[in-house]
Amino acid sequence: MRTLKTSEAAALLNVSPNTLRAWERRFGYPRPQRSSGQHRLYIHGEVAALRDALQEGLSISSAVSRAREALTADTDSLVGALSSFELERADLAMEAALALRSLERSVEEVLLPTFDELASRSGVDSAPWAFAARWADGWLRRAQRLSPAPTRNVSVLVGDATRDELDPDALAVRALELFLVRAGARVLSLPVTGVAGLADVLEAHPPTFVVIAGGHVPDDHVARWAYQARSAAGPLPVMLFRRPAPSGSVRATARALPEGPFEAHRLALGILDEVPAQKDTRFQPGARRVTATRRVGT
């Protein structure tokens, strides 16, 4: 994916860098990513789409609207491919999405919205959903395998509480794992239903924090698994992803991550970065707390 510095993007649009930043504030477009040095990096495809739309537009707002429409065509294309059970076309749609966006944004803006659309069309218990979800699960796992080796000294234990790969939350969980891996973390994903032998696994792969993801498995199973994990690896930060807050009398503190896997992975890694400096203050006042039936990993 080709990216542009602010000056390059501004030159392509024939405007000043200040104007480009003003557009970002007013229209939210083009939306830059950030380099490791926190400099804006614009995606060439987004800027080019806006440049073309400006030629035909009557205002910046209408041009932005047209550019956005051009980009959402990828979602329509993926929905079309999966609705007609054409896997090759689905792969091509994702390739097209990746030409314009980062992998993270392709997943968040194209792949996951596609499944929202498919769920509303055919329901999550249907054969078309199963067909599409299996494809997406394979795509995300393949992307994870192709990711670079871990670069951070961070190991995430994902307690998978989804039903299976057809669970509506399963794709978001796979996406979160993928984003964590691409951010340089090591990710170990285990179903929360498998308690036996958990200590042995965690001895070989000691985690830095735990994410309990998915809402299918009941709280008592999850609590049993979390207790085993805590016994084996000691007290660890625990975060919940796509899991409703548990209820009950015994209190436990875990942090709820946002619904979107991209924001969730950023927040998770951000929390972790806070931990060494603020040993016992990882859940600061104002942070969202979740009260659970059992003490989970704190």
Added chain:
Amino acid sequence: MTRALHPVRVDARGRPVEAFCGHCGRPPEATESQPATRVCRRCGLGLVLQAPKGVAPQAGEPFLVVDSRLTVCAVSRKAEDLLGVPETRAVNRHIAEFLTPAAAEASRPEDLLAQLVAAATSDEDADTVVVRPVGEFGVRYRARIGPCGPPRAALIVLGE
């Protein structure tokens, strides 16, 4: 003292036209030293449009631009204040959500829409109509309606 000569721009019918920014309404800066751009170099938030002289907005006049499908394409800064809606939330919505003829007995909503379509699609001369914001009574504007572009669209300038 010398003055630079500027060519008078004319439309297809030979009528003089004026250029203005679709957001701030001001005429574009002379930019001989810079490559041509449609983005207003004064405010950076609008595209430079043209309209026949007499229709184009004068300083401080609020205006809207609608296409031939009658969807709002641009709302000037002044019109945003007047209608209480930012351009970003007004674009792609039907003009009838924002403006309606002020005197229902004299002019039906369809007449206003027909005038806008005519302005956006034909070379008819500018027209005036009294309009009011939808949902507000006692506020009236004498609006000039005429063509503008590119691309071809209708301009509604809300006068006194």
